[in-house]
Amino acid sequence: MATQETVEHKYVYDFAEGNKDLKDLLGGKGANLAEMTNLGLPVPPGFTITTEACKAYLATGEEPDGLADQIAAHLASLERAMDKRLGDPEDPLLVSVRSGAKFSMPGMMETVLNVGLNDRSVQGLARQASGSADQATGGADRFAWDSYRRLIQMFGKTVCEVPGEEFEHALDDVKQAKGTHNDLDLDADDLRGLVDAYKKIFFKHTGREFPQEPREQLDLAIRAVFESWNAERAVLYRRQERIPADLGTAVNVVAMVFGNLGPDSGTGVAFTRDPGSGAQGIYGDYLANAQGEDVVAGIRNTVPLQELERLDKQSYDELLGIMARLEGHYQDLCDIEFTIERGKLWMLQTRVGKRTAAAAFVIAGQLVDEGLIDLDEALHRVNGAQLAQLMFPRFRLDHEFQPVAKGIGASPGAASGKVVFTSARAVELAAEGESVILVRRETNPDDLNGMIAAQGILTSRGGKTSHAAVVARGMGKTCVSGADEIEVNVPQRRFVVAGQTVNEGDVVSVDGTTGKVYLGEVPVMPSEVVQYFEGSLDPEHIDNALVRAVHRIMSHADARRRLAVRTNADTGADAARARRFGAEGIGLCRTEHMFLGDRRELVERLILARDNAEREASLAALLPLQRADFEEIFREMDGMPVTVRLIDPPLHEFLPPLEQLAVNVAVAQERGEDVAQEEALLAAVRRMHEENPMLGLRGVRLGLVIPGLFAMQVRAIAEAAVTVTRSGAVARPEIMVPLVGAVQELETVRAEAEKIIAEVVGDSGVEVLIGTMIEVPRAALTAGQIAEAAQFFSFGTNDLTQMGWGFSRDDVEGAFFWRYLELGIFGISPFESIDRDGVGRLIRIAAEEGRAARPELKLGVCGEHGGDPDSVHFFHEVGLDYVSCSPFRVPVARLEAGRAAVETDGSDSR
16 A cells, blocks of 8 residues: 655545555545545546645645656556546546545535537547447437536536536526426437537637537646635635634545446435434435536435336346445444445545534444444544534424424524525625524625525525535535425525515524424524433433433543543522532633622722721622622532632723713713713713723732722631531632732732731631632743742633633724635634744743643633643643633533543543
């Protein structure tokens, strides 16, 4: 077998030379075609042009030296194997030219079928199809001209950027003249005329005749596939799926086999298990007398794969045997494309299949039961994003909601929104905050923007393997496909179903599990997975494969993970819910959230106090309120650590808006009212006003400037802990000082806090830790000094990202992040997933230098990144002790912490 170390200047591989482990070099499709060839499965001969050739071409705009000669040599070998020559007028070899990146990108890059056809070889193809060298039959003639029109259409759109809708309009005109809606009703003469029409369209847009030289067709098609790597839709899909932009695509040149030779031929897509639910069985679509693009494009509605048993039992039985063999070989759900040419089965592709979140968990559990994988591998095959999808709500149908249509549940979920009929409109409304459902006859790769923007997708054509279904499953979008009761009229922006007209802007609801479509907005209910986490479903005693699989994998994740998972919670209710979700403590209790509502006035009085008496009165009023808050939380988290952050927000959040206050005073003065008190308030607010409050008087600075503020909070925490402990529960408070940039700040606060704690705690047995939040870059860079005064660090990654990048997180995402994402400066917002190279390096430095100064230093993270799957892996690598996140994301963090342990530390359990 070839290895990547030996192929620096080898750009083309025969299928027999590769294997499934060379995806970096041969792309997923090429590597798997090679693997099937080596397994002895019926794969048409062909060769793969490597991703290295693609990257070299994209870097220079020219083919790398030697590529043309290598293609010629492998083409000659293919011609010998098939005993045909490319484009031979008498007995032509035709090839398909297909993309194939390392990671599956369905429909995002280009494919050209029937390369090698021209005005002369189309006659030879007809004779070849008829089995007679003398005269083609009507059916064979029809097949040949159908194949030729497909080539011109695909080549024109893909290689020469001819608008695809012009070809479609020409086809519609021919069908309308024939009085049919079905392509199969067109005869050879109709298709011959369509070829002429297509050639005229091609000439109008390119200024040249359709190329008749077969090798020129091949070379231009290969270049088009290379260039499609950087097509707008491919770039957008990679960004959506977080696929690196520098991988390039391989190109697969494969001898054509034909599923459009008549009723004994056809094409299909099969899954070894249901990609929607994970259930075992026979799943897939079949389309007689068709080429493969017809299935994935959803142009004609398919029949279930089981129907093939009646149509061609021999091919059906052979296919089932191959499916079982591939699943055992890959030890996973396989997605298979096949063609039957006059009763002969050919395998065109296999890959580890995309699946819904539910199917991912169910299949992982099944494969463990079957002994194909162990629990570590099962944990590797699911992820936190999928688990989050499973926690989304589903429709509550215990009301009078009757479906108006039913299609195929292609990608599960419950989605309601305003109907739109174009991707542009979907993007426009979504940008305005509207939920939308994208309705199409069938989607195509150009609809990707709208599919991303929409809450759900509804098509009137296509099956579980159509473009809409495959892409929606990959993105976790709700999708119903093949709802053929719906008559979609895109130009008039409406659809008709069951005698009712639904216009753009009307609300519909789609159920991607059942395939049902409802008019209006259907109420939702919690998912079964959330009910399981809440404790209302017992996984050991219910007949629910998904809940059982989630329970089993989550249990293993908890057993394997090193990172503890805490929650960010400010109330007893939030703390209780997080604990049910598996939280092992509170990593961030924001005390400023306790000062909202009716208490806001007390804080305002404290900040604006003119003398010690006013300040002491405000603090005395706040103390019992704070104490009661902490008692509630300590009781809920009995025995678990609770990290309480002392008050941190920018000062302006507790003061009246300066502009509004100034206007109110001016208006009152104009009316001659007594505004002495308001004028005093305005003067105080002006005195405290800051141009940039996020970098102003907040956090530790506020605690040092306003005497008694932090002391009141420390006393409330300590008194609450003692009260709870003496009542029989266990309180484990940790006091976190925010926004520290210098060790002296922390030392000052700690000295005062320790005196209060010693006074309050006495002999109660309560232990209170004192640490700090690392959120200022200087704190990270002086962590060794700060650790001498801190018993723990908690990384505040929101502010650390904000200050590290110099971004205002309240402003930049809407202002220019879209452009940074578009240009590839960001793959994802640094506020969403940790910036490993910059902010991550600050965390790594602080962790290493902090532990060097204080080996027992506890390290955690409490910013939003604590619940982000990719970030959790980084925190595991850096050696933190815990992550903290919102209650709803606790299960996600638990799962990812387990996955991080398995992937970083290796497998040691079955």
